[in-house]
Amino acid sequence: MSTADWVTAATDVIVQRANERLEAHRRALFEGTDRLFAWLMAGQWAFGILIAYFFSPYGWEGKVRTVHFHVWVAVLLGGALSSMPIALALLRPGWWVTRHVIAASQMLWSALLIHLSGGRIETHFHVFVSLGILAFYRDWRVLGTATVVVVADHLARGILWPESVYGIVNPEWWRFLEHAFWVVFALAFLIWAGRKSLREMQQIAEGGAQLEALAENEWRRASVLERTAAG
Amino acid sequence: MVPSARWAIAGAAWLLAVAAGFGALLRYASTPAPQDAAPPERWPAATTLTRASARPQLLLFAHPRCPCTRASVAELARIMGRFHDRLDARVLVVQPPGADDRFADSALRERAGTIPGVKVSVDRDGVEARRFGAVASGTVLLYDGSGRLLFHGGITSARGHEGQSFGQQRIASLLTTGRADSDQAPVFGCVLFGGQTSRARRQPHVDS
Numbered sequence: 001m002s003t004a005d006w007v008t009a010a011t012d013v014i015v016q017r018a019n020e021r022l023e024a025h026r027r028a029l030f031e032g033t034d035r036l037f038a039w040l041m042a043g044q045w046a047f048g049i050l051i052a053y054f055f056s057p058y059g060w061e062g063k064v065r066t067v068h069f070h071v072w073v074a075v076l077l078g079g080a081l082s083s084m085p086i087a088l089a090l091l092r093p094g095w096w097v098t099r100h101v102i103a104a105s106q107m108l109w110s111a112l113l114i115h116l117s118g119g120r121i122e123t124h125f126h127v128f129v130s131l132g133i134l135a136f137y138r139d140w141r142v143l144g145t146a147t148v149v150v151v152a153d154h155l156a157r158g159i160l161w162p163e164s165v166y167g168i169v170n171p172e173w174w175r176f177l178e179h180a181f182w183v184v185f186a187l188a189f190l191i192w193a194g195r196k197s198l199r200e201m202q203q204i205a206e207g208g209a210q211l212e213a214l215a216e217n218e219w220r221r222a223s224v225l226e227r228t229a230a231g
Numbered sequence: 232m233v234p235s236a237r238w239a240i241a242g243a244a245w246l247l248a249v250a251a252g253f254g255a256l257l258r259y260a261s262t263p264a265p266q267d268a269a270p271p272e273r274w275p276a277a278t279t280l281t282r283a284s285a286r287p288q289l290l291l292f293a294h295p296r297c298p299c300t301r302a303s304v305a306e307l308a309r310i311m312g313r314f315h316d317r318l319d320a321r322v323l324v325v326q327p328p329g330a331d332d333r334f335a336d337s338a339l340r341e342r343a344g345t346i347p348g349v350k351v352s353v354d355r356d357g358v359e360a361r362r363f364g365a366v367a368s369g370t371v372l373l374y375d376g377s378g379r380l381l382f383h384g385g386i387t388s389a390r391g392h393e394g395q396s397f398g399q400q401r402i403a404s405l406l407t408t409g410r411a412d413s414d415q416a417p418v419f420g421c422v423l424f425g426g427q428t429s430r431a432r433r434q435p436h437v438d439s
Contacts, residue, residue, distance in 0.1 A: 056298030056391060060368075062327035062425020063334060068298060069259050070391075077252030084245040088238075097238065108249060115256055118302055119392040161261060161389070 014209045022205035026138075031093040033136045037102045038089035040133070041082035044109050048078040051116045070116055077112060081105050099137050100145045106130045107149040128186055135190040138197050143187055154179055260389040263417035264367030274378030275362050280321065283350075285376040287406065289320040291386075292360045294327075294368035295337040297421035299391040303369040304339060306386045306399055308346045314406050315348040322346075323354040325368070325423050360423055369420030373402055381405050384416030391419070 052074035058065040085105045088098040110126040117123040127150060134146050158176055274282070282288055291307055293300045304322070311320055322343040326335045335353045344351045354360055363372055373382040382405055388396040398416030405411045 055301075058296065058298075060294050060297050060421040060425075062423065063330040064425040065296070070298075073252065073256050073259075077249070077256065080245065080248045080252055084242070087241075092238070097242075101242070108253075111253070112256075115260065119389075119394055161257065 010213065014206075014213050017212060018202075018206040018209035021208050022202055025201055025205060027094050030099060030137060030139075034089040034093040034098050034102065036136070037106070037133075038086045041085045041089075041102075041105065041109075044113075045074075045078045045082045048074040048109075048113060048116055051113065055116065055118060073112075074116060078109075081108055081112065099139065099142050103134050103142045103146040104149045106134060107146050107153070110150075111153050127183070131183070131186055131190060135194055138194040138201075140191045140194060143190060143194075147183060147187060150183060151180065260392060260419075262390075263385070264369070264420050264422060266367070266418060270364040270372055270380060270383045271362075272380045274374050278359060278362055280323075280359060282378075283319050286317060286319050287376060287381070288374045289318055289402070290363065290372045290374075291320070291322045291343075292354070292363070292365040292368065292370045292423065293322055293324055293339060293343065294421045294423055295324045295335045295340050297339070297368040299387070299420045300368045301339055301342070302387045302391050302393045303371075303385065303420065304343050304346070305393050306396065307343070307349065307371075310386065310399060310402060311346050311348050313403070317406060318348070319350075320346075320348060321350045321352065323352060323359055325354045325357045325360045325365075327424055328356045357423055366423055367418040367420045368423055369418050371398065371402070373405065380414075382411070382414050382416075385418035385420065386416070387419050389419055 049071070052068065052070040056068040056070045059068045060066075082105070085098075085102045088095065088101055092098050107127065107130060110124075110130055113126050114120070114123045131143060131146060134142055154176060162175075274288075280290075289307075289310075291303065293304065307320065307322070311318070322340075324335045324337075324340045324343070326332070332353075340351060340353075343349060360366075360370075363370075365372070367385075369385050369387065371382070371384060371386050372380065375381050382398070382402055384398045384401075386396055386398040386402065388394055396416065397413070401411040401413060401416060
C-alpha cells in the first residue's frame, strides 16, 4: 500500500468515526431533550389543572355549584395532550416521531393554556417560550412541525373565533401575517443558532475522531516497541 | 403487530381525542347562557335603583362567584375607561334566594368596586335582576337619559374570555354616534337563579 493510499484509508476511517461520534452525540441530545419534555409535559398538566382550579374552580347556577368545565378540560384534555409525548419519550426516546409529536403537543398546550387563563395576552408568551425550548433539539424540522401547528390553530380560530386569537372582533385579512411575522422572526434566529450549534458538534466529533486515531497510532507504536524490546 | 403500527394506531387515537377535546372546549366557550325573553323597554317604575343623573345608565348583573363574569367586569372597566365622562354605571351583585350575606362577598365584587365611576350594590334575592329580566350573569342593560332601553346583552366574546366583543362595540357605537348595527349581544355567564331559570323567565316585566 502506497503512502497516498494509506492516508486516504486513514482519512476515511477518521471521517467514519467522526460521523459515528456526531450521530451518538445527536442521539444523546435527542434522548435528553425528549426526557426534558416528558417532565415538562407532566409539569404543564399539573400547571393547567392549577390554572383551571385557580381561575374557574366552579360553575354556578344560583347558589348551586358544580365543578367547572375548565377543570375537567384541564384534567382530561391536558392529560391526553401530555400522555402521548410522555409515552413516546419514555418508550421511544430519540425516535424522530417522538420529537415531532412533542412539538405538536407543546404548541397545542399553548392553545389550551390560553383558553384556561381566559385569553390573557401574557399566556400567548407560551408560544415563543415553547419555540425556544424546542430549539434545544437543534433540528429545524421540529420547529417546522411546531410552526405548522401554530399556523393551523391561528387559521382555524381566525375563521371560527377571531377574537380568541387577535383580541378583536373583525380583524383585517392581513392580521394573520402580522402574527406569522413574529413567529418567523423568532424561528429565523433559532434555526440559525441550531445550525451553528450543529456545525460545532461536527467539529467536536471530527476533533475527537482525530484524537482517537492519534491515540490508537501511539498505542500501536508502543506495542511494537514493547514487542521488539521483549524479543 | 409491528411496533410502528401500534404507535400509528395510538397516534390516530390520540389525535382524535385531542381534536374532540378542543372541539368540546370551543363549543363550551362559544355557547351563550340562556337568554330571557326581553328586558323592560323603559326604566321600570317599580325599581328601587335611583338614577344619579340624566346621563345614560349602564347596569351589569353579576353572579358574585361566576368565573366567566370576571371577564365581563374587566371589559366594563375598559368601557368606563373610555366613557366615564358620559355614562353612569352600576354593578348589581346578585345574591340568589336562600344565600346568606357572605355569599355576595367575593373578589369579583371587590374588583367591580375599584372601577372608577361604577357603583356596586347587592341585589338581595335577585329582586332587581328579575325586574330587569336578567337571568344570566354578565347581562348588561344600557338605558339612555330618558330611560329608554338602548342595548341588552353581554360584553364578552365567549365564556370568561377577555377581549373585544360585539356587545362592547355596540355600546361604544351607541354612546358615540347614537346608533349601532344591533341592540343586543349574547351573554356568556353563569345562571343567576339555580333551578329557577324557568320561573324567572315566566316573571312578568315591569314596564313603565
